[in-house]
Amino acid sequence: MPEEREQRYDPAAIEPKWQKRWAADPKLYAAEPLSSGKPKYYVLEMLPYPSGQLHMGHVRNYSIGDALARHMWMRGYNVLHPMGWDAFGLPAENAALKNNTPPREWTLANIAAMKRQMQRLGLGYDWATEVTTCLPDYYRWNQWFFLRMYEKGLVYRKKSKVNWCPECATVLANEQVVDGRCWRHEDTIVEQRDLEQWSFRITAYADELLEGLDKLDGWPEKVRTMQRNWIGRSEGTEVDFFLEEIQGTGNKEPGTEKKRIRVFTTRVDTIFGTTSVQLAPQHPLVAAFTAADPTLKSQVDELLDQQKKAREAGDLGAIEKHGVPTGRFALNPYSGQRVPIWVANYILADYGTGAIMSVPGHDERDFEFATKYGLPIVEVIRPAGQDAPAELPFISEEGMLVNSGEYNGLKCEAAEKKLQETATRGAFGEAKVTFRLKDWGVSRQRYWGTPIPMTYCERDGLVPVPDDQLPVLLPEQIEITQQGGSPLGRVPEFVNTTCPKCGGPARRETDTMDTFVDSSWYFYRYTDAKNSNAPFDPKVVQYWFPIDQYIGGVEHAILHLIYSRFWTKVMRDLGLIANDEPVQRLFTQGMVIKDGAKMSKSRGNVVSPDDMVARFGADSARMYALFAAPPDRDLDWQEDGVAGVSRFLARVWRLVTKHAPRARSGSSGARNPRTAPTGLSLKLLRKLHQTIAKITLDFEGRWHFNTCVAAIMELVNELQAADAQLAAGEVGAGEMWELLRSLVLLLAPFAPFLAAELWEELGEEGAILRAPWPRSDPGLAREDEIEIPVQINGKLVTLIRVAAGADAKTMEAAALADEKVRSRIAGKLLAKVIVVPGRAVNLVVK
Ligand SMILES: [Zn+2]
Numbered sequence: 001m002p003e004e005r006e007q008r009y010d011p012a013a014i015e016p017k018w019q020k021r022w023a024a025d026p027k028l029y030a031a032e033p034l035s036s037g038k039p040k041y042y043v044l045e046m047l048p049y050p051s052g053q054l055h056m057g058h059v060r061n062y063s064i065g066d067a068l069a070r071h072m073w074m075r076g077y078n079v080l081h082p083m084g085w086d087a088f089g090l091p092a093e094n095a096a097l098k099n100n101t102p103p104r105e106w107t108l109a110n111i112a113a114m115k116r117q118m119q120r121l122g123l124g125y126d127w128a129t130e131v132t133t134c135l136p137d138y139y140r141w142n143q144w145f146f147l148r149m150y151e152k153g154l155v156y157r158k159k160s161k162v163n164w165c166p167e168c169a170t171v172l173a174n175e176q177v178v179d180g181r182c183w184r185h186e187d188t189i190v191e192q193r194d195l196e197q198w199s200f201r202i203t204a205y206a207d208e209l210l211e212g213l214d215k216l217d218g219w220p221e222k223v224r225t226m227q228r229n230w231i232g233r234s235e236g237t238e239v240d241f242f243l244e245e246i247q248g249t250g251n252k253e254p255g256t257e258k259k260r261i262r263v264f265t266t267r268v269d270t271i272f273g274t275t276s277v278q279l280a281p282q283h284p285l286v287a288a289f290t291a292a293d294p295t296l297k298s299q300v301d302e303l304l305d306q307q308k309k310a311r312e313a314g315d316l317g318a319i320e321k322h323g324v325p326t327g328r329f330a331l332n333p334y335s336g337q338r339v340p341i342w343v344a345n346y347i348l349a350d351y352g353t354g355a356i357m358s359v360p361g362h363d364e365r366d367f368e369f370a371t372k373y374g375l376p377i378v379e380v381i382r383p384a385g386q387d388a389p390a391e392l393p394f395i396s397e398e399g400m401l402v403n404s405g406e407y408n409g410l411k412c413e414a415a416e417k418k419l420q421e422t423a424t425r426g427a428f429g430e431a432k433v434t435f436r437l438k439d440w441g442v443s444r445q446r447y448w449g450t451p452i453p454m455t456y457c458e459r460d461g462l463v464p465v466p467d468d469q470l471p472v473l474l475p476e477q478i479e480i481t482q483q484g485g486s487p488l489g490r491v492p493e494f495v496n497t498t499c500p501k502c503g504g505p506a507r508r509e510t511d512t513m514d515t516f517v518d519s520s521w522y523f524y525r526y527t528d529a530k531n532s533n534a535p536f537d538p539k540v541v542q543y544w545f546p547i548d549q550y551i552g553g554v555e556h557a558i559l560h561l562i563y564s565r566f567w568t569k570v571m572r573d574l575g576l577i578a579n580d581e582p583v584q585r586l587f588t589q590g591m592v593i594k595d596g597a598k599m600s601k602s603r604g605n606v607v608s609p610d611d612m613v614a615r616f617g618a619d620s621a622r623m624y625a626l627f628a629a630p631p632d633r634d635l636d637w638q639e640d641g642v643a644g645v646s647r648f649l650a651r652v653w654r655l656v657t658k659h660a661p662r663a664r665s666g667s668s669g670a671r672n673p674r675t676a677p678t679g680l681s682l683k684l685l686r687k688l689h690q691t692i693a694k695i696t697l698d699f700e701g702r703w704h705f706n707t708c709v710a711a712i713m714e715l716v717n718e719l720q721a722a723d724a725q726l727a728a729g730e731v732g733a734g735e736m737w738e739l740l741r742s743l744v745l746l747l748a749p750f751a752p753f754l755a756a757e758l759w760e761e762l763g764e765e766g767a768i769l770r771a772p773w774p775r776s777d778p779g780l781a782r783e784d785e786i787e788i789p790v791q792i793n794g795k796l797v798t799l800i801r802v803a804a805g806a807d808a809k810t811m812e813a814a815a816l817a818d819e820k821v822r823s824r825i826a827g828k829l830l831a832k833v834i835v836v837p838g839r840a841v842n843l844v845v846k
C-alpha cells in the first residue's frame with residue numbers, strides 16, 4: 001500500500017535528514033555581519049554544565065529560546081543565538097577520581113555527547129561562536145580581567161574566615177552554603193576556617209547594583225526582589241560606646257585613647273533608651289573579658305555553640321535568644337549613662353560591627369531579651385502629639401523624642417540627623433550605610449579551574465603575571481585527590497617559576513578561580529569568540545549588547561545574575577563596553593517535574609530526552625515542552641501528553657501532504673486581495689488570521705506558548721473538519737496555498753523538522769527560517785458578528801448577536817428588541833442602560 005506509507009508521519013526518517021542538511025549549512029544559524037542593516041536580536045539560554053547528558057529542564061529551556069530565535073529570524077532580525085559550556089568545576093575532578101579519567105578528557109567527551117543531543121533536537125545554534133570555558137583561549141581572559149581588576153584595586157588578598165566543605169575539600173561562597181550545608185553535599189555541614197583568600201571587591205558596586213535594579217523592568221519582579229534582599233542595604237549610624245575604665249587595667253592612663261565598642265544602629269534616635277550593649281560571642285573584646293574569667297569563658301563557649309548549631313541548621317533567624325552579662329560596663333557617648341555589657345548568641349560577628357545597642361522600649365527583639373533577663377525598659381519615643389507614653393515596645397519613626405536630654409521634642413528623623421552631626425563632631429560615630437552583600441571570595445583550592453595569575457617572589461613579594469605571559473596554563477597530567485589543599489601545589493613544574501620582576505625563583509599561586517567567574521562574562525565572548533588579541537572587540541559588543549532576551553532557571557537569580565552584572569560594570573569602568581547592564585529582558589522558566597517531584601536519579605523519575613526523541617521524535621518532545629504548561633510555571637511531565645502531541649503532528653502531516661498538490665497549483669495565482677472570500681474560504685481564512693494574530697502577539701511578550709500551540713491545534717481541527725469539502729475543491733487553490741503555507745510557517749518555531757519537510761512538500765525552496773513570518777490581516781481576522789451577554793439587574797438573561805464593532809446605540813437597540821428581554825422588562829421602569837461596547841449590555845429596571 002504505497003499511498004498509506006507515504007502518508008505516515010515518520011520523524012525517524014524526516015528529522016535525521018534535516019539534521020544532516022542543517023549541519024552542512026553552517027551559515028544557516030549564523031549571525032550576519034554588523035553591516036547587515038537588519039535590526040539585531042540577541043537571544044540567549046543559560047549555558048549548561050557539561051555533565052554528559054541533557055535533562056528535560058534543559059530541553060524546556062532551549063525549546064523556549066529556540067522558538068523565539070526562529071521567530072525573530074522569520075521577523076527579519078539579525079539573530080545571535082549561541083551556545084557554550086560552563087566547563088570548569090568540581091564534578092570533573094570527582095569523575096577523575098572515580099573513573100581515572102583526566103578532567104579535561106572527561107569534560108570534552110561530555111561536551112561532544114551533549115552537543116550531539118542538541119543537534120538531534122534541532123536547536124538552531126551558531127556553533128562557530130561556541131565558548132568552552134575550560135579551554136585556554138577562554139580562561140586566559142579570566143586571568144587578564146583578574147589582572148585589570150588587581151590594578152584597579154578590585155582584587156585583594158587577605159586572611160579571612162571561610163566556609164569550608166570537608167567533602168569538597170574547598171572553600172564555598174556564602175551563596176553556596178544552603179541551610180548550613182554544602183550546596184553540592186546536602187548532608188555535609190559546612191565548617192569555618194581561616195585562610196588567605198583572593199576576593200573581588202563587589203561591595204564597591206553595591207549601591208550601583210541596587211539602584212540598577214529599578215531600571216531592569218524587563219526582569220521578573222521576584223528576581224529583582226531577591227537581588228535587593230541579597231544586597232541588603234540599610235542606612236543608619238555607627239556609634240562608639242566607651243568602655244568604662246576599671247582599676248588595674250591598661251585603660252586608665254591619662255592621654256591614652258579610651259577603649260570603644262562600635263555599634264551599628266538604624267535607629268540612633270533611640271540611643272537614650274539603650275539599657276545594654278550586646279556583643280557577638282566572637283567579638284575581640286569578649287576574648288579580653290574571658291581571658292581572666294573562666295566562668296564567663298565557659299558561658300560564652302556555650303553561646304558560641306548555640307550559634308554554630310543554629311547556623312548549621314540554617315535557622316539563625318529563629319535562634320532562641322540567650323545572653324550573659326560580662327560584669328563590665330559601657331558609657332553612652334551622648335548621656336554618659338552607664339549600661340551593662342552582655343554577650344548574646346544572636347549577635348553575628350559578620351553583620352554590622354558585631355555589636356549592638358539594645359533598646360527594649362523601641363525594638364521587638366530587644367524587648368523580648370530585656371523582659372527575659374530583667375533589663376530596664378525605657379521610653380524615649382512618644383507618638384507625636386500625645387502626652388502619655390504608648391504601650392512599649394513602640395516601634396515607629398512617627399514620633400518625637402522624650403527622656404533624651406537636649407534632643408527632647410525633636411521628631412525622629414530630625415533627631416537622627418542631629419545625633420549624627422554630634423557624633424561626627426565628637427569623633428565617636430558617623431552616618432553609615434551597611435550592606436548584607438559581602439565581597440566575592442574567588443579562591444578555590446581545586447584543580448579544575450582558572451589558575452590565578454599571581455606569583456610570590458622571595459624578594460619582591462606578590463608579583464602579577466605580565467599579560468605577555470598569559471595564559472598561565474593548567475598542567476594536564478596531575479594526580480587528583482580530595483585532601484591536602486590545592487592539587488596544583490603538588491605539581492613542582494607548575495609551582496616553581498621565575499619572578500617576572502627580578503628573574504629570581506618564585507612560586508605560583510596554586511588556588512584557582514571560582515567557576516562563577518567563567519559565567520560572569522561568557523556571553524560577551526560569544527560575540528567575538530575567535531578573538532586572540534582581546535576578550536572581544538568593543539565595537540562588536542556594542543552592536544549586540546545588551547542581550548535582548550536571556551532565559552534560564554530562577555535558581556541563578558542571585559549568584560550568576562549579580563556577578564555578571566558586577567562584571568559588566570567593571571568592564572564598563574575599564575572602558576571596554578558602553579552598556580551598564582548585560583541583560584535587557586530576563587525570563588525564568590519553571591521546573592520540569594514528574595509525579596509531583598523534581599526529576600532526579602535518586603527518585604528514579606528521570607525522563608531521558610534521548611528516549612523521548614527515539615520514541616516520538618524531537619519535534620514532539622520540544623512541542624510538548626512548550627505546550628504542557630505556561631513557560632514560567634512548573635511542568636508536570638506526562639508521557640501521554642508527548643504521545644498526544646505526536647498524534648497531532650501526524651494529523652498535520654496527513655492534512656498538508658494530502659492537499660499539497662492542489663495548494664501548489666494555487667501558489668502562482670495567490671488569492672487576489674480584492675476578491676473578498678466567502679463561505680468556507682472566509683471561515684477558514686478568518687480562523688487562520690486570528691491564529692496568526694494571537695501567536696504574533698504572544699511572541700511579542702506574553703509568551704503563552706502553550707496557548708499558541710493550542711491555537712494551532714484549533715486551526716488544524718477546523719481544516720480537518722472541512723477535509724471532504726477541501727478535497728472536493730470547495731476552497732480555491734490560491735486560498736489553499738495561503739492556508740497550508742501559513743500553517744507550516746506558524747509551526748516552524750515549535751516543530752522545526754516537520755515544518756521544514758512540509759515547506760518542501762509545498763514546493764517552497766530555501767530555508768523556512770528565512771521566510772517572512774505571516775502577517776495577520778485584521779479585516780479577515782475580525783468576526784462579522786459577535787455574541788453579547790445582556791444582564792438585567794445583574795443577572796444574565798440572554799445572548800444577542802450584533803455586528804462586530806457595533807456602537808453603543810446599536811447594541812442597546814438590539815438588546816431592547818430581544819424577545820426575552822422585552823418580556824422581562826414589560827411593565828417595569830427601565831432606570832438605566834449601561835453598554836460596554838463589544839462586551840455587554842446591562843439593564844437596570846425597577
Ligand atoms: Zn561539598
Ligand SMILES: [Zn+2]
Pocket residue numbers: 457458459460461463499500501502503504506
Ligand atoms: Zn622577584
